Amino acid sequence: MLVGTLIALAVTAGFAATASDAPVALTTAVQSLLQTRLTTIGSGAAATVQGRHLASPAMVRLFYDQRQYRPAWAGADGSGRPLSELLTALEGLRQEALNPEAYHLQSLQRLYGDLQSSGLLREEVRLELLVDAELLATDAFLTSAGHLLSGRIAPETLGPEQQAVHKDADLIGALETAAHSGRLQPVLSSFLPDHSGYRRLRRILQRYRRIEEKGGWTQLPDGPTLRAGVEDERVSMLRFRLVAEGFLDGRRARDGNHFDSTLKRAVAAFQRQHGLAADGVIGALTREALNVSARSRVRQIELNMERWRWLPRYLGKRYLLVNIADYQMEIVDENRRVMVMRVAVGRDYRRTPVFSAELTRLVLNPHWYVPPTIFTEDLLPAIRSNPEYLRERGYRVFSSLGPDAEEMDPDRIDWQAVDPGNFPYILRKDPGPFNPMGRVKFLFPNKYDVYIHDSPDRSIFTQPKRTFSSGCIRIEKPIELAEYLLKDHFNWTRRRILAEIESGRSEIIEVPAPLPTYIQYWTAWVDESGNVQFREDIYGRDALLGETLSKLPDF
Structure with a gap:
C-alpha cells in the first residue's frame, strides 16, 4: 500500500510526464521510501535488507539524515x-584479506543486475529494489571503510595483553565526498594502511593464493x-616441495634422490625465511x-595484514619497533633501518603485550623494584623456604617507593604470614652486575609496566628461541641504543655513558x-629484499585471532 501510494504521488508530480521530470520524481519517491524504511529501523526493528543484516545501521541512518x-x-x-x-x-x-561477502557483495550484484533490466519491472518493484540497493551499498561502504582503517576486530577484545592505536575518521563525510565526486575507489582506498610493510604483504598474499589454487605442496x-x-627417496619429494614455494629452480625438481649442494643452499634459504638455523639440514x-600447508601460510599472511590495520597511519619520522615473534628490535629513521638487534621477550605464562607508547627517558645503573606478580609467584615462596634468600641475592626491603622510604629489616617480617595481595613493603635490588635490569633501562610509560632493558645474562641472545623474561624486553645492544637516543644531547657521548x-x-x-x-607481534612479513618471512606463533595469538575472525558474522 505504501509503495503504491508513493508511486501514485510520483506520477501525480510528473514522474513519467516528461524525460526531464522523471529523475526528479524518481528521487522524490526514493527519498520518501528511504525515510520510511530508516525510521522503521531506527525504532528498534531489525535492520535487515534482502535477508542481510546491516552491520552499521546507525551510520547508514545518519548518512541519509544528513543528505535529506x-x-x-x-x-x-x-x-x-x-x-x-x-x-x-x-x-x-x-x-586486502577481507571477505567481500561480509559487505553484501552477492546481494548487491543481484540488485544491480535487476536494476539494469528494470524496464521489465513494475515501478513499485523497481522502487523497492532501489531503496534496498541504497541501504546495502551505503552499509557496505561504511563498514568496509571502517575495517580497512582499523581492522575487523579491536585487539582489546582478544584479551588485555593486546592494544591498538584507535584512529578517528569521518566515514560518513568520506562517503558524501565519493557520492558527490563520483570517484568512489580513491576515497575507499584512502583508508588502507599507508605502510610499505602492508603493501608488501598484500603482494605476497596474491602469490601464496596462486600456490594454494595450484594445489599447494x-x-x-x-x-x-x-x-x-x-x-x-624423500629427497626427491623435498625438491618438489621447495620448487612449489620458489626456493628451488623448477629445472632441479627431477634431479633425483641425492642431496646435493644446490639443494642444501635452497634448504638454508628456506630456513632463513622461517627463523631457523640456516644449516641446510x-x-x-x-x-x-x-609441512605447514599453503592454506595455512595464506591465512597467516591475512592475519598479519589485519594487525597492520591496528597501527597508526603514520608511525613517525623515527620510531622503534619490536617484533615479539621474531625476537628482534629495529630503529627506523627516514624510512631506513639504522639499528637492528636481538631481543628476549616474555615467557609463555608472562607474555610481552602488544601496544604503542613513547620512549622518553633512560636510566643508567637502574634499581629494580620487584613487581607484585614476580613477588607473589617467584620470590615469596623462595623467601619462605630460605630465610637468607633476600640477603644472598642482594634484595633490600623498604617501607615505600618515595625518597624518604625507611629501610626495613627482613628478619623482623613474618614472611609465613605475609598476604601477597596486601604486602605493604617494596623489594628493591640495587644497581650492579646482577641487577635483572642490567646497566641500562629505557622508559616508555605504559599501563603494563613493561620496559626495554639490558640483561646481566648475555648468553640468552645466542639462543634461537628467546622467551626468557617476565614480560619486559631485554636487548642485545643497550649501549648502542642509549648512544643513539642521546646523539643530540651534546654532552652525552658514548665515553661518558660508559663512564657513568x-x-x-x-x-x-x-x-x-x-x-x-611499537611493540608488535608479526608472524609473517616481507623484508626489504622482498623475501617473505614466517615465524612460529609462540604465544598462540595467530590461533586466537583466526578463531575470533572466523566467528564474526558475514551479515
Whole structure:
C-alpha cells in the first residue's frame, strides 16, 4: 500500500510526464521510501535488507539524515549505475584479506543486475529494489571503510595483553565526498594502511593464493635427518616441495634422490625465511615448517595484514619497533633501518603485550623494584623456604617507593604470614652486575609496566628461541641504543655513558626527542629484499585471532 501510494504521488508530480521530470520524481519517491524504511529501523526493528543484516545501521541512518534522504546510488535514471564502481571495489577487498561477502557483495550484484533490466519491472518493484540497493551499498561502504582503517576486530577484545592505536575518521563525510565526486575507489582506498610493510604483504598474499589454487605442496614424511650427501627417496619429494614455494629452480625438481649442494643452499634459504638455523639440514623443526600447508601460510599472511590495520597511519619520522615473534628490535629513521638487534621477550605464562607508547627517558645503573606478580609467584615462596634468600641475592626491603622510604629489616617480617595481595613493603635490588635490569633501562610509560632493558645474562641472545623474561624486553645492544637516543644531547657521548655506568651511580636522563615505540607481534612479513618471512606463533595469538575472525558474522 505504501509503495503504491508513493508511486501514485510520483506520477501525480510528473514522474513519467516528461524525460526531464522523471529523475526528479524518481528521487522524490526514493527519498520518501528511504525515510520510511530508516525510521522503521531506527525504532528498534531489525535492520535487515534482502535477508542481510546491516552491520552499521546507525551510520547508514545518519548518512541519509544528513543528505535529506537523497539517494546516493540510484543514478539519475534509476539504473543503479553508480553501484558498478562499488561492486568493483568490494571484489577488490579480497586483495586486502577481507571477505567481500561480509559487505553484501552477492546481494548487491543481484540488485544491480535487476536494476539494469528494470524496464521489465513494475515501478513499485523497481522502487523497492532501489531503496534496498541504497541501504546495502551505503552499509557496505561504511563498514568496509571502517575495517580497512582499523581492522575487523579491536585487539582489546582478544584479551588485555593486546592494544591498538584507535584512529578517528569521518566515514560518513568520506562517503558524501565519493557520492558527490563520483570517484568512489580513491576515497575507499584512502583508508588502507599507508605502510610499505602492508603493501608488501598484500603482494605476497596474491602469490601464496596462486600456490594454494595450484594445489599447494605435499607433506615431507618423517624419517632420518636429511643432509648433504645422503641418498633418500624423500629427497626427491623435498625438491618438489621447495620448487612449489620458489626456493628451488623448477629445472632441479627431477634431479633425483641425492642431496646435493644446490639443494642444501635452497634448504638454508628456506630456513632463513622461517627463523631457523640456516644449516641446510632437514631436522625436526625444519620438516615441521616445510609441512605447514599453503592454506595455512595464506591465512597467516591475512592475519598479519589485519594487525597492520591496528597501527597508526603514520608511525613517525623515527620510531622503534619490536617484533615479539621474531625476537628482534629495529630503529627506523627516514624510512631506513639504522639499528637492528636481538631481543628476549616474555615467557609463555608472562607474555610481552602488544601496544604503542613513547620512549622518553633512560636510566643508567637502574634499581629494580620487584613487581607484585614476580613477588607473589617467584620470590615469596623462595623467601619462605630460605630465610637468607633476600640477603644472598642482594634484595633490600623498604617501607615505600618515595625518597624518604625507611629501610626495613627482613628478619623482623613474618614472611609465613605475609598476604601477597596486601604486602605493604617494596623489594628493591640495587644497581650492579646482577641487577635483572642490567646497566641500562629505557622508559616508555605504559599501563603494563613493561620496559626495554639490558640483561646481566648475555648468553640468552645466542639462543634461537628467546622467551626468557617476565614480560619486559631485554636487548642485545643497550649501549648502542642509549648512544643513539642521546646523539643530540651534546654532552652525552658514548665515553661518558660508559663512564657513568662504571661509576655505579643511578642517573635518569631525558631523551631529547621522544621516540615512538611499537611493540608488535608479526608472524609473517616481507623484508626489504622482498623475501617473505614466517615465524612460529609462540604465544598462540595467530590461533586466537583466526578463531575470533572466523566467528564474526558475514551479515
